[in-house]
Amino acid sequence: MLKEYLYKNDTIFFVGSILFFYITFGYALDYGRTYDDFQLVRQFFNSPGDAKLISTFFYAKFHFYPIYFLSHELDNFLTYVYSYFFSDILNIKIAKNTNFLIHIFNSYLLFVILKILFSPKNLKEKLILYLSSLIFLVHPISSQIVFNVTTRNESLALFFSLLTFIYSFKLYDKKNTLNYLFVSLLYFFALCSKLMAVTFLGIIPLSIFLLKNKTSNYTENFKRIYPIFFTLFITFIIFYIIRDRFISDNILSFYQNFEDLYSKFLIALKFYIRGLFFPFEHIYIYADNYKKDLSLLILFLFLIFLSLSMYFLLKHKDPILIIVIGWISASLSIPILFNLIEYGFPLISKLAERYQYSSTPALSILIAWLFIKLINIKYLNTFISVVCAITLIFFTLITLDRSKVYKDNLTFFTKAHENSPNNAHEYFFSVPLVEGMNNQNMTKYLFNLYQLYNLDPGKVDWIFQFMNYYARDNNKKGHDYFLNRLKKDTKYDPPVKFKLAEYYFDNKEYKRSEEVIIEIFSDFDKLLLDYKKKGATVNITNPEIDDVYFLLALAQKNQNKNEEALGNFMMATLHNPMHATALYNSSVILKELGQHELAKKHFQDAIKLNPFLRETINNINSD
Structure with a gap:
């Protein structure tokens, strides 16, 4: 009777996930805010010419209300309700609970998808699928998403993407208005949560097509898949038009240099796949241990796995491995193309674990496939059960350890340095x-x-x-x-010299700061000439040339060299049109030189570019 109930009803599995996760990781609800809050502050104040500061602000602003509600207002509302009826509670504790629940829901939705993919024939197979979903639940990569309240958008993006996946299967079987509406709306919310959800535009139709191709005629299967892909594609186009208009209205631009794409792609691919299968390495953002040779090795192994998956598809008509490959490729590789952003919507850390989060379901699918294949082979039942149990215990222990990293800022940076090969x-x-x-x-x-x-x-x-x-x-x-x-x-080059110039400026030695900056420009001229002789061009980014002009102008301004300072402030804005602070300083000098109308225009442009400027609009009208 109990077996029949468990086979037909999933409630106990969902409750089991909640109890397991809260009992195991409930202590982390008392943790405070983690490093990302302060990382954002440093990003704001250290960003060259305010460009990243402004674009980060716009990125936070670009949320449709349902996503903003789930990301921010829900926590505030629940905090108010709980405090009103019971006792005062910290908002951060409510936020941690919200993160827990969204992650648990994602694990349960993955369990539903695994049932769709494998169609379990008995309770034993269903339990295997549930245990595979638990591997996602406790996977160490999820630690950053769960224990750090500032990374909820990744959870929401996967949450809406998995729901889109489930309703796309429903749409395949039954085409009605309600299913079309659900698929479109859920996918739109996924894109609003995180642009990386664009990968599901390929993952969902490919997975359904390959799975259904075993039982359906090829032509009929294609006809059924086409409306699903079209619905997702139109939703993406609508989202992108809205997003593009938002970017244009706010004068945001995107990075266009793809010269080093090959290297960055391999490094990122190696990082993601290594982190996916070897989470015990404690890879941290600041470890700086990425090597192209290892990236090529990982890519080679990945291609072997791709060949194996093609063999199972063509020889045994088993599409699961191809689905896994598609999921990993889309979730890990394609986002790299979107991550190569210098201006516009920046990524605080291009290689942070949160960007691997949407790929971990593929690992659960792979493990479920392996276990389902082997569980019915004689003498392997016990072995498979033991391996599954050891994997779950192993991942849980690692995640327990990693959760401590997110206790507070000091703990995070201490652990980062402690485990980084370069900072032992x-x-x-x-x-x-x-x-x-x-x-x-x-x-x-x-x-x-x-x-x-x-x-x-x-x-x-x-x-x-x-x-x-x-x-x-x-x-x-x-x-x-x-x-x-x-x-x-030391290598007394422009980056070091720029630090020295900043040091002199901070110590009010403006003349010496100016002299060092003039040396930097001389170094730049020599560098450009050397490359010109070789028939090549070079783009100077360290230090950013607009920052060099800006610091030079500040040093000259403090020596009352107003006309020279004005010219260099304008050069800073020429190299970086988003440099609001340079525009503001040029307006101050123009005002001192008696050019009030032009000063007013520069000030208005500065305020328009950067709403974070401390000065107020009242300064425009002051004499």
């Missing part, structure tokens, strides 16, 4: 260095700074730390010693 020793001294600085404990600060300097004497960060310390201590000999080390023992 640096970690032990960098954290107490910051603590000593914050607590004004100079003994602790200097001790750890000396340790870091001895570990890597050529690292410019430590040299600048010493220069700052000796400058504030009025120790000219100590300051000049490290200044000479900077010039002699």
Whole structure:
């Protein structure tokens, strides 16, 4: 009786997922906000010429109300209701619960899709599919999505995409207005949540076509698939037109240089696939351990797997492996093309784990296929069950460990340094260095700074730390010693020189800042000439040329060289039309030179470009 109930009813499976996840990871509900909040702040204030600042603001703004409600207002509403009827609760705790529930729903929706793909014939096969969905539930890649409240859009994008997948199967079997409406609306919401949902435009029709091709005539199958693809495609076109109009209205532009696409594509593909199958490596954003040779190896193995999947399709008419390949390829590879964005809608971290989230269902499909194939073979039942149990326990333990990374900012960065191959020793001294600085404990600060300097004497960060310390201590000999080390023992190139110019500017040595910047322009001229002789062109991005002009103009402005400063502020805006701060400063100089109308126009343009400028519109009318 119980077997029959479990076979026909999924309620107990859904409740089981909720209980399992909350019992295992419920402690994380007490965690605070994580690193991304502060990462965004740094992105805002360190972005060149305000371009990324403004585009990030527009990216956050570009949400239709249902998505915005699920991302923000739902938490506020639930916090108010709970606090009103029970006791005060932190909004962050409600937000964590929302993340938990959306992720659990995604796991359950995957379970529904697995049943559609494999049509379980008995309770044993259904349990295998459920355990496969649990592998997605506890996969370590999901840790960033679940424990970090700022990455909910990835959960929502997959949530609406999986619902679109389910209703597309319904539309295949029964074409009615309601199913068309559901497919279109759900896919539209998926695209609004995250543009990466565009990949399901290919994943869904391909999966249904291959699956149904086993039982349907090819021509009839194509006729049934075409309306589904057309519905998804039209929905995407409508979304993209709205999005494109939004981008045009806000003067956003996209990156167009594809010279290094080959390298970036292989590196990203290797990163994603390695993270998908080997989550125990603790890959962090700042590890900087990506090598093209390993990328080629991963790509080679991927092509072998593709060949194997084609064999099963053509020889045994089994489409599951091709569906897995299609899902992984679309979810991991194609988004790289969308991620190559310099302006417009930027990605805070191009290689963060959150972008792998929509690919992990493919792993559950692969495991389910493998287990279904082997579970009925004699003597393998116990082996398959043990392997499945070990995999779940293994993933759960890793996710438990990784969840601690998202406890708070200090924990995240500590773990990032601790596990990064490039920072294994640096970690032990960098954290107490910051603590000593914050607590004004100079003994602790200097001790750890000396340790870091001895570990890597050529690292410019430590040299600048010493220069700052000796400058504030009025120790000219100590300051000049490290200044000479900077010039002699490091690669004293434009990026380092730009840091030095910023250092001089921050210390109000404007003349010396100007002199260093003039050196940078001389280096640029030499670099351009060398490449011209070779018949090649070079695009200078480190440091950004508009930033160099802007800093030069600031140094000149502080020396009362107003006309020279005005010219360089305008050069900054010429190289970067989004440089609102340069426009604002040019308006100040124009006003001082008596050109009030032009000053007013520059100021209005600056405010239009960057609503974050601290100055108000009242400045326009002041004398």
